[in-house]
Amino acid sequence: MSEAQHEPTDAELLAAHVGGDPDAFGRLFARHRDRLWAVALRTMGNRDDAADGLQDGLVAAYRRAGTFRGDSAVTTWLHRVVVNACLDRLRAAKVRRAEPLPDDLDERGDRGSLRSATDEVADPADHASRTEQRAMVLDALRTLPEEQRAALVLVDMEGYPVAEAAAILDCAVGTVKSRCSRGRARLAELLAPLLDAAEGDPHDTPARNPVASTPVEPTDAPRGPPATG
Amino acid sequence: MSDPEPTPAEEQVRRLLADARHDEPMPAEVVDRLDRVLAGLDLGRPTPPVDLAARRRRRTARTLLVAASAVVVLAVGFTQLDLGGGGGDAGSAQRSEAGGASAPQSDVDGDSAGDRSQLATGPPVVLSSAGFGTEVRALLAAKQGSASARPIVPSLPPACADLAVGPGERLAVQYDGEPGVLVLRPPSGDRQRVDLYLCGETAVVRSSTVAVG
Numbered sequence: 001m002s003e004a005q006h007e008p009t010d011a012e013l014l015a016a017h018v019g020g021d022p023d024a025f026g027r028l029f030a031r032h033r034d035r036l037w038a039v040a041l042r043t044m045g046n047r048d049d050a051a052d053g054l055q056d057g058l059v060a061a062y063r064r065a066g067t068f069r070g071d072s073a074v075t076t077w078l079h080r081v082v083v084n085a086c087l088d089r090l091r092a093a094k095v096r097r098a099e100p101l102p103d104d105l106d107e108r109g110d111r112g113s114l115r116s117a118t119d120e121v122a123d124p125a126d127h128a129s130r131t132e133q134r135a136m137v138l139d140a141l142r143t144l145p146e147e148q149r150a151a152l153v154l155v156d157m158e159g160y161p162v163a164e165a166a167a168i169l170d171c172a173v174g175t176v177k178s179r180c181s182r183g184r185a186r187l188a189e190l191l192a193p194l195l196d197a198a199e200g201d202p203h204d205t206p207a208r209n210p211v212a213s214t215p216v217e218p219t220d221a222p223r224g225p226p227a228t229g
Numbered sequence: 230m231s232d233p234e235p236t237p238a239e240e241q242v243r244r245l246l247a248d249a250r251h252d253e254p255m256p257a258e259v260v261d262r263l264d265r266v267l268a269g270l271d272l273g274r275p276t277p278p279v280d281l282a283a284r285r286r287r288r289t290a291r292t293l294l295v296a297a298s299a300v301v302v303l304a305v306g307f308t309q310l311d312l313g314g315g316g317g318d319a320g321s322a323q324r325s326e327a328g329g330a331s332a333p334q335s336d337v338d339g340d341s342a343g344d345r346s347q348l349a350t351g352p353p354v355v356l357s358s359a360g361f362g363t364e365v366r367a368l369l370a371a372k373q374g375s376a377s378a379r380p381i382v383p384s385l386p387p388a389c390a391d392l393a394v395g396p397g398e399r400l401a402v403q404y405d406g407e408p409g410v411l412v413l414r415p416p417s418g419d420r421q422r423v424d425l426y427l428c429g430e431t432a433v434v435r436s437s438t439v440a441v442g
Contacts, residue, residue, distance in 0.1 A: 037255035048438035
C-alpha cells in the first residue's frame with residue numbers, strides 16, 4: 001500500500017548507465033566517492049595525485065561499465081578500477097622519475113588533509129603529537145612498494161576483508177596477506193621509534209602511540225567499512 | 230588455514246595505520262572537478278571511447294621518439310616566441326613583437342578579440358600518455374622560463390576550436406598522435422591544474438596538477 005520509493009542498487013544504477021541513463025553513473029559515483037577518495041588519497045600520498053588518479057578511474061569506470069560482469073560487487077569493481085588507475089600512475093611516475101616529484105616534497109610541509117586529524121582532540125599537545133605521528137606513518141607508508149601500500153591501505157586502513165581486497169587488487173588472497181605482512185614488517189622497522197614508545201607507557205611518552213578506539217581485529221576479520229556519509 | 234599470529238609489532242603497525250586512515254569527505258574542489266568531468270563524459274557519450282589502456286600499450290614503442298620530439302618542439306616553440314622579444318633574456322619579458330620596443334598591449338583594443346590578436350602560432354606541442362606529467366611540468370617550466378607573458382595557442386585545429394573547455398589558456402597539442410587542447414587553468418596558489426581534451430571529445434582525457442611559481 002505504501003509506495004515506498006525504490007532506491008536503486010549499485011548494480012541497477014550501473015545497468016541503467018549502460019542502458020543510457022545520463023544520471024545513473026553520477027549517482028553511483030556519489031554514493032562511493034568519499035571512500036574512493038580516501039583510498040586514492042592514501043594510495044597516492046597527496047591530494048593532487050589522488051584527484052588525478054581518481055579522475056582516471058572515474059573515466060575508465062564510466063567507459064568500461066559495459067564490461068562489468070557482475071562477478072563482484074559494483075563497489076568492489078569501482079575500487080578496483082580506481083586503485084588500478086592509481087597504481088598505473090604510481091608505476092608510470094616511478095619509471096620516469098629521475099628526481100623526487102615536487103608534489104612529493106611539498107606534501108611534507110603544506111597539505112593539511114594528509115595529516116588530517118578529524119578527531120576531536122581536546123589537548124592541543126596531544127593533537128599535535130598525533131598529527132606528527134600520522135605524518136610519520138604516512139611518510140613511511142609512501143616508501144613501500146605500491147602493491148604493498150595498496151594492500152595495507154585497503155586492509156589495515158580501510159578495513160576491507162582480505163578477500164575483498166584481493167578482489168579489488170585482482171590477486172589471490174594469499175598474495176594480499178603476503179603483501180600486508182611484508183609491508184607491516186617494513187613499517188615496523190621504519191616506525192620503530194613509535195613502536196618503542198608505545199611499548200613503554202603509551203600515555204606519558206611525548207610521541208606516544210595512540211590507543212585505537214577499537215581494537216584492530218585479525219586480518220581475516222574486517223573492521224568493516226566506514227559508514228558512508 | 231592457520232596464519233601465523235601477528236607479532237606485537239605488527240599489531241602496533243596495524244593500529245597506527247588504522248589511526249592514519251582518512252575519514253574526511255572528498256574536498257569540494259575535487260567533487261566539482263569530477264562532476265565537470267562526468268558532465269563532459271555525458272555530453273560526449275556518443276563519441277567513441279578513449280581507451281587509455283590501449284594508448285598505454287601503444288606508447289612504449291614511441292616513448293623515446295615522443296620525448297625527443299617534445300623537447301625539440303618545446304625548444305623551437307619557445308625560441309620562436311621569444312624571437313620578437315630579443316632572444317629570451319629575462320629583460321625581454323615586456324617586449325612586444327614590434328621590434329622589441331616596450332609597447333605592451335598597444336595593439337589590442339581591449340575586447341575579447343584582443344586576446345586572440347596576441348596569440349602566438351606554431352606547431353602543436355607533442356605530449357604522450359607515457360610522459361604526460363613530466364612533459365606538462367617541462368612545458369610550464371619552459372613557458373615560465375621563456376619570460377613571455379603572451380598567451381600561446383598554436384594553430385588550434387578546427388575540430389578543437391569550438392570545444393567548451395572552460396577558463397584557462399589553451400594550447401594546441403598532439404597527444405599520442407591525436408590533436409587536442411591543453412588547458413592551463415588559472416593557478417590556485419602555488420598549484421596549477423592542466424586539463425587535456427582531445428579534439429572532438431568533450432571530456433577531459435588527462436589532468437595533472439603542477440607546482441608553479
